[in-house]
Amino acid sequence: MTHEEFRNKMKISPQQAHRELFETYCNYVYTIVFNRLRSCGSREDIEECVCDVFADVYCFYDTEKEISGDISGFIGTIARRKAGLIYKKKCSVVDTVSIDDDLVQELRSEHDIESEADANERRRIILDMIAELGEPDATLIMQKYYYGRSAKEIAEIVPMTPENIRVRSGRAVRKLKEMLEKAGISL
Amino acid sequence: MNNNDLNLDILENADDKTVDRLSESYRAVSDNDISRLYERSETLYKSRAGKSEDEYSETVSGTEIYRRPVWKKLFTAAAVFVLCAGVVTGGALLMKNRPVRDGRRTGRPDDFSAAELIGSTEEIPYEDILDKDMFKMSYENYTSPENPLQLSGGPYENAAVAKPFKSVLVDNDSVIADMNLWIFPVVNENSYIGFINCDMRFPLNGEPSFYGSEGYAPKLNEALQKGSIALFGTVDGTYGIYEDNTVIELDAGIPPYSGNITFEQVNKGYNLVTVDSAADIIYNKNGEVWANIISVPEKIFEAPTLPDELKGKHIREYEPICEYVFDLEKIENDAAHADNLIIGTVDSISYKTELFEHGGTPYTQIDVTVTDDIAGKVSVGDKVSIATGGGYISLREMRGDDLYNTGGKYGDGINMTEEEIDNEYYHEIVFSGEVPIIGKEYAFFVSEGKNGLYSSVGNEFGMLYKCGKVYIQRNSNGYSLFELDDIKAMMKNKLEADTLPHYDIPESTEQVTVNVESGKSLIVELD
Numbered sequence: 001m002t003h004e005e006f007r008n009k010m011k012i013s014p015q016q017a018h019r020e021l022f023e024t025y026c027n028y029v030y031t032i033v034f035n036r037l038r039s040c041g042s043r044e045d046i047e048e049c050v051c052d053v054f055a056d057v058y059c060f061y062d063t064e065k066e067i068s069g070d071i072s073g074f075i076g077t078i079a080r081r082k083a084g085l086i087y088k089k090k091c092s093v094v095d096t097v098s099i100d101d102d103l104v105q106e107l108r109s110e111h112d113i114e115s116e117a118d119a120n121e122r123r124r125i126i127l128d129m130i131a132e133l134g135e136p137d138a139t140l141i142m143q144k145y146y147y148g149r150s151a152k153e154i155a156e157i158v159p160m161t162p163e164n165i166r167v168r169s170g171r172a173v174r175k176l177k178e179m180l181e182k183a184g185i186s187l
Numbered sequence: 188m189n190n191n192d193l194n195l196d197i198l199e200n201a202d203d204k205t206v207d208r209l210s211e212s213y214r215a216v217s218d219n220d221i222s223r224l225y226e227r228s229e230t231l232y233k234s235r236a237g238k239s240e241d242e243y244s245e246t247v248s249g250t251e252i253y254r255r256p257v258w259k260k261l262f263t264a265a266a267v268f269v270l271c272a273g274v275v276t277g278g279a280l281l282m283k284n285r286p287v288r289d290g291r292r293t294g295r296p297d298d299f300s301a302a303e304l305i306g307s308t309e310e311i312p313y314e315d316i317l318d319k320d321m322f323k324m325s326y327e328n329y330t331s332p333e334n335p336l337q338l339s340g341g342p343y344e345n346a347a348v349a350k351p352f353k354s355v356l357v358d359n360d361s362v363i364a365d366m367n368l369w370i371f372p373v374v375n376e377n378s379y380i381g382f383i384n385c386d387m388r389f390p391l392n393g394e395p396s397f398y399g400s401e402g403y404a405p406k407l408n409e410a411l412q413k414g415s416i417a418l419f420g421t422v423d424g425t426y427g428i429y430e431d432n433t434v435i436e437l438d439a440g441i442p443p444y445s446g447n448i449t450f451e452q453v454n455k456g457y458n459l460v461t462v463d464s465a466a467d468i469i470y471n472k473n474g475e476v477w478a479n480i481i482s483v484p485e486k487i488f489e490a491p492t493l494p495d496e497l498k499g500k501h502i503r504e505y506e507p508i509c510e511y512v513f514d515l516e517k518i519e520n521d522a523a524h525a526d527n528l529i530i531g532t533v534d535s536i537s538y539k540t541e542l543f544e545h546g547g548t549p550y551t552q553i554d555v556t557v558t559d560d561i562a563g564k565v566s567v568g569d570k571v572s573i574a575t576g577g578g579y580i581s582l583r584e585m586r587g588d589d590l591y592n593t594g595g596k597y598g599d600g601i602n603m604t605e606e607e608i609d610n611e612y613y614h615e616i617v618f619s620g621e622v623p624i625i626g627k628e629y630a631f632f633v634s635e636g637k638n639g640l641y642s643s644v645g646n647e648f649g650m651l652y653k654c655g656k657v658y659i660q661r662n663s664n665g666y667s668l669f670e671l672d673d674i675k676a677m678m679k680n681k682l683e684a685d686t687l688p689h690y691d692i693p694e695s696t697e698q699v700t701v702n703v704e705s706g707k708s709l710i711v712e713l714d
Contacts, residue, residue, distance in 0.1 A: 018232070022225045031210035038199045051224055055231035076203075116202070123198055123205045131212065135320055142213045145193040157217050159324070164333040173193050187194045 001025075003067040003074075010063050018058055021071070028072060029053050029079045034147070036083035040091030049086050053079045122185060129179045136160065137172035144169050304356055304422070305364045306388025311395060313351050313369050314655060316385050317475050321397040322371075325383040328399075329373050330472060336381065338401050343375040348383065348470035350480075353457045354418040354425065359446035362453060366420060372404070374465040379404040403437040407460065410435050415461040417454040421446075427460070428453050477657055477668045487652035487661055488621035491551070494538060497579055497612055504614045509576070516662045518669065521645030522677035525632035527562040529571060529641065530653065531555035533623045538578035546587035549578035549615050552640070553623060555631070561675055573631050575643035575650075577617035582608055618647050628653040630674070 001024055009017035033049045041049070056078055067074075130138045136158050143154045144165075151162035151169075160168065180187060198205070209215075216224065316322050328336050329346040351369040355362045371383040383399040390396075403425060410416055416427030416435065424438035434444045469480045493502070513520040522528075534554045540547040557569040565571055583590060586601075590608070593600035601608065614620075623629050632649035633641035643649055651658035651669065658674060660667045 015229075018229065019225060022228060023221060026221050026224060027215050028210045030215040031213075032206055034215060035199060035201055035206050035209065039196065047220075047224060047227070051228040051231055054225075054228035055235055058228070058232040059235050119197065120202050120205065123201055126195075126197065127205070127208060127212075136324065139213060141193065142195075142209075146195045146198055146209075146213075147215065153217075156219070157214060159328070159335070161333060161335045164331065164335045167333060176193065187197065 001071050003069060003071050006071050007063050022054055025072065025075050029075060032076060032079040033083040036087050041086065045086065049082055053082050125183060125185065129176060133172055133176060137168065140165060140169040141172050141176060306367060307390060308367050309387065310367055311387055314480050316369060317470050322383065325397050325399055326470065329381060336400055338380060341380065343380055345472065346373050346375050346380060347468045349374050349465050350467040350469050352418060352460060354420045355453060355455060355458055357419045357421060357446065357448050357453065360448060365455065372465065377465045379407050379465060406437050411460065411462050415459060417450055418458045418460060419453045483659060483666050487659055488619065488647060489624050491536065491622045494579065500612045501610050502612045502614050504616055506616045509617060515645045515648045518660055518667065519677050521632045521649040522674060525644040525678060526634045527560055527564055528630050528674060528678060529555065529557060529565060529633055530559040530628065530630045531557040532628045533625050535625060536622050540580050540584045542584065542587065545589050547580060547584040549580035550574045550576060551578040551622060558628060561678060571641060573633055573641045573643050574636060576646050577615050577620060580613050580615065582611035585613055621647065623650055630658050
């Protein structure tokens with residue numbers, strides 16, 4: 001959705017505009033937030049953060065500004081910042097250091113560009129291999145092992161019974177492990 | 188770690204590109220969760236903005252389609268697949284329950300009408316549907332050992348899909364419209380066991396919805412014992428009508444049809460289910476059954492058109508005796524001898540002559556606009572020419588310098604006037620003598636020829652008529668159908684040694700004596 005489309009929809013009905021924006025970008029925002037808070041936040045924390053992001057978007061979106069382009073960048077930025085704040089609040093173990101402290105000079109950036117580039121490449125290969133499994137196996141793997149959903153929960157979104165999902169995801173994970181092994185990747 | 192465990196922690200804290208990819212490819216939130224979270228986000232917003240419910244609610248007047256990520260296509264249809272139990276009725280219910288956001292419905296089931304069941308009339312050929320992942324997944328539900336559809340008597344390892352039919356929507360005394368929904372019957376041993384429905388009426392992002400179940404399959408088997416029926420639907424469900432106009436309820440629990448529709452009105456051909464319909468298999472566990480879904484066109488080659496410049500000339504037809512080093516009708520041979528398979532649309536056909544020292548030989552030049560090739564030597568849109576045997580040739584070109592020879596095998600010579608010679612042409616017919624149809628697409632087995640002209644390998648047997656994704660070869664047995672992958676595999680085959688031309692002639696040192704004049708001889712060495 002573009003900024004212009006959203007502004008036009010807001011003029012007709014803010015409520016409908018919000019709903020469409022939510023339905024269009026809920027998955028996007030949830031993915032961003034989940035990716036950041038997966039290990040340290042509960043599902044409730046993640047959901048609350050997603051709702052918070054949209055509430056902020058609705059509150060702070062300036063319909064008077066003539067901005068053009070896709071609105072996803074705006075929403076994505078809010079989602080990343082919000083998730084980052086919650087991450088820091090709930091999960092960060094970094095101590096605060098005074099700016100006047102001598103230690104400041106010795107502090108290094110948390111970012112290691114080289115290892116991040118390696119990790120990104122590994123992520124790309126892993127996602128390629130998961131996609132190579134084809135559907136529905138790729139989705140079963142992601143839902144079960146990334147999003148941590150139970151077979152019963154997955155059955156709500158794929159046309160399979162929980163039993164079928166358990167059997168199929170078991171086969172899929174074995175196949176994926178073989179592929180990863182061949183590529184020299186261990187998880 | 189258990190062998191079935193998988194740690195995907197590495198995907199956490201990923202870069203934006205990876206997150207975008209995850210978002211585009213996989214669903215993170217279920218439909219139920221979306222509604223719940225939306226309500227929560229609105230509550231948060233209202234409390235922050237200090238808005239009351241009244242000043243916020245407004246009437247919605249018209250919406251527009253908006254982009255949905257890829258996974259939506261798959262799982263919206265998937266969810267529908269699970270929810271709907273009936274066939275046409277299922278479609279009706281689906282429409283009843285359509286959410287408000289598409290602007291077509293208010294969401295109240297009581298304002299439902301037959302007109303709303305019609306939707307889009309844009310049809311997708313059923314042959315194309317067989318290729319869709321959702322179709323394949325739907326089919327697997329019938330063969331899967333887990334029997335996810337809980338089929339009575341299932342699962343059916345050898346379930347197959349028969350040619351689909353459609354239904355029509357009727358009211359009391361007339362047919363309102365055809366239902367733009369393919370009903371693929373799933374059969375086992377000539378008996379219906381369920382249906383896969385491809386609903387094209389309300390496409391989501393251009394994609395049809397798939398749903399299905401055992402549905403009224405048992406009832407249909409029972410109904411067909413009394414004869415063929417034409418299917419029709421009302422807002423209540425699916426019915427069948429016999430030739431004697433008696434109507435049978437196919438869906439369970441629906442009221443008897445109370446209108447006056449007749450078999451003649453209902454029967455449109457595409458909704459007629461006969462006793463033999465279940466045997467018309469188009470898809471099974473091995474994939475598509477081409478022979479039953481491809482209707483071979485009436486002709487895949489045609490008789491050559493006489494070029495304008497030859498009209499009025501005297502044309503003699505002749506069929507030379509040709510010998511080939513391999514059997515051209517065997518596509519494996521053509522594939523193995525070819526350097527490339529060029530696929531393209533025929534632009535024009537012309538007739539040329541290859542001249543030699545003593546006369547010439549005709550060939551047919553096929554000009555083609557390339558749409559694909561196997562070897563990657565030509566590009567889409569390139570114009571190429573392919574030569575194949577046979578064609579038209581003038582007497583002058585055919586005989587060349589020998590035209591005016593006399594004596595020996597030439598006897599008294601040509602014995603024709605110059606005008607007669609100019610009007611004399613030959614039509615050399617090789618095999619059927621027919622040529623590809625202009626404007627149609629073919630796959631040509633070719634080898635590199637002279638002056639940028641490709642040589643056809645296999646003559647007309649090496650020219651495969653493209654029909655969708657099937658390539659048709661005409662041969663003495665009728666037609667053979669191939670898929671591109673099969674052809675590619677054949678092209679990689681090495682030739683058996685005994686199919687190659689054999690030129691290994693040992694050297695000779697023999698001498699022969701030839702009498703050249705009476706009493707004289709000449710000794711010639713054979714080398």
